[in-house]
Amino acid sequence: MNERFQNALRGEPQKIPPVWMMRQAGRYHRHYQSLKEKYTFVQLCKQPELAAETALGPIQDFDFDAAILFSDILFPLEALGMGLEYSPGPVLDRRLETEADLQSLRPHADAIGHMQFQLEAVRLTRARLPNDKSLIGFIGGAWTLFTYASAGDHGGHLIGAKTRQKLAHMFYERLIPLLVGNVELQLQGGAEVVMVFDTAAGELAPDLFADLALPLVRELTHIFPGKIGYYARATTQDHLRYVRSIQGLAGFGVDHRYEMARLLQNNNGTGSNSDARNSPGERGNAGFVQGNFDQALLFLNEDDFVPALERYLRPLQILSPTERAGWICGLGHGVLPRTPERNVRRFVEKVREVFA
Numbered sequence: 001m002n003e004r005f006q007n008a009l010r011g012e013p014q015k016i017p018p019v020w021m022m023r024q025a026g027r028y029h030r031h032y033q034s035l036k037e038k039y040t041f042v043q044l045c046k047q048p049e050l051a052a053e054t055a056l057g058p059i060q061d062f063d064f065d066a067a068i069l070f071s072d073i074l075f076p077l078e079a080l081g082m083g084l085e086y087s088p089g090p091v092l093d094r095r096l097e098t099e100a101d102l103q104s105l106r107p108h109a110d111a112i113g114h115m116q117f118q119l120e121a122v123r124l125t126r127a128r129l130p131n132d133k134s135l136i137g138f139i140g141g142a143w144t145l146f147t148y149a150s151a152g153d154h155g156g157h158l159i160g161a162k163t164r165q166k167l168a169h170m171f172y173e174r175l176i177p178l179l180v181g182n183v184e185l186q187l188q189g190g191a192e193v194v195m196v197f198d199t200a201a202g203e204l205a206p207d208l209f210a211d212l213a214l215p216l217v218r219e220l221t222h223i224f225p226g227k228i229g230y231y232a233r234a235t236t237q238d239h240l241r242y243v244r245s246i247q248g249l250a251g252f253g254v255d256h257r258y259e260m261a262r263l264l265q266n267n268n269g270t271g272s273n274s275d276a277r278n279s280p281g282e283r284g285n286a287g288f289v290q291g292n293f294d295q296a297l298l299f300l301n302e303d304d305f306v307p308a309l310e311r312y313l314r315p316l317q318i319l320s321p322t323e324r325a326g327w328i329c330g331l332g333h334g335v336l337p338r339t340p341e342r343n344v345r346r347f348v349e350k351v352r353e354v355f356a
């Protein structure tokens with residue numbers, strides 16, 4: 001396991017934060033591209049040796065502190081019988097639009113058998129990973145998976161999903177037990193923490209977010225306390241309040257819309273307007289905070305990239321290690337296709353240089 005990553009999970013103060021980026025194994029990376037010349041995306045996910053090889057590429061090339069399982073959030077929908085292809089983006093061959101559509105889904109007790117490939121993938125990745133690196137598992141968030149199931153993607157205004165809230169809750173009765181089993185597989189295989197990527201959940205008003213996105217997270221943290229992290233894009237402080245009130249949550253990620261320094265101070269009860277300080281019991285719930293450099297800025301040319309990164313890091317350098325405790329340094333979202341590799345490498349190096 002990686003010491004910096006483990007320290008961050010435990011909220012131990014440390015000088016240098018661990019670095020991990022969502023989508024660190026992906027299309028921007030030559031290692032991934034060369035694998036894609038020989039294999040399809042689905043083969044890379046479902047053949048455990050290939051999944052391990054894909055996940056290890058960015059560790060070898062960029063020396064991230066943690067690897068993340070190479071897979072996709074949509075396989076549980078396929079396991080439920082929804083038919084999934086990638087060409088190259090995901091295409092489901094069915095839609096969930098009515099209660100009748102639910103009846104034709106595969107029962108979750110059968111569906112979990114279709115996720116076994118992830119157990120092997122996590123095991124092999126763990127086995128091949130150097131001892132001083134950590135391993136993260138992941139699943140999709142309930143709301144994001146419902147948007148895919150009902151609308152085929154998570155873009156646009158989400159009208160199809162937002163107007164079918166009752167259907168969402170009925171779908172969750174099947175989906176949540178499957179995802180519990182899915183997380184169990186990944187933890188069994190050796191994942192140290194499992195992230196719930198709920199990309200589309202920030203599109204919900206905060207009270208609906210609590211109602212439609214968080215039931216899964218509450219269920220998971222109840223069963224696997226200290227093992228679950230949560231990320232949604234474009235959340236606000238109002239969404240975060242609900243996230244941070246979840247007992248047993250290991251931590252959460254945020255995008256670049258937050259000021260990381262202030263968020264960390266408040267999370268650790270050291271900020272000037274900290275709500276945690278006013279209610280001391282809350283600190284134990286806060287956990288790690290992952291993020292949040294704007295991934296678009298990785299496209300800057302060499303002369304401009306380092307100053308932009310330094311500017312991002314400056315308010316964080318001013319914090320003490322105690323104030324920064326729990327920080328996992330990464331991006332606001334994930335690495336984009338065509339991102340120059342040299343800036344990814346420089347990012348990891350620079351963070352270690354600045355906090356050394």
Ligand code: CP3
Nearest residue numbers: 022023024025026041069070071072073088089090197199
């Ligand atoms: O982070 C990693 O390196 C692990 C791998 C990972 C992938 N997908 C591999 C992938 C992770 C963590 C994901 C999560 C995921 N998948 C999310 C949540 C996070 C996010 O980015 O919003 C979502 C919404 C998906 C669904 C999905 N899978 C989409 C929309 C696409 C196509 C477009 C895209 O962004 O690449 C995929 C395919 C996919 N998943 C690829 C990879 C490397 C690209 C496949 C290819 O064309 O080679």
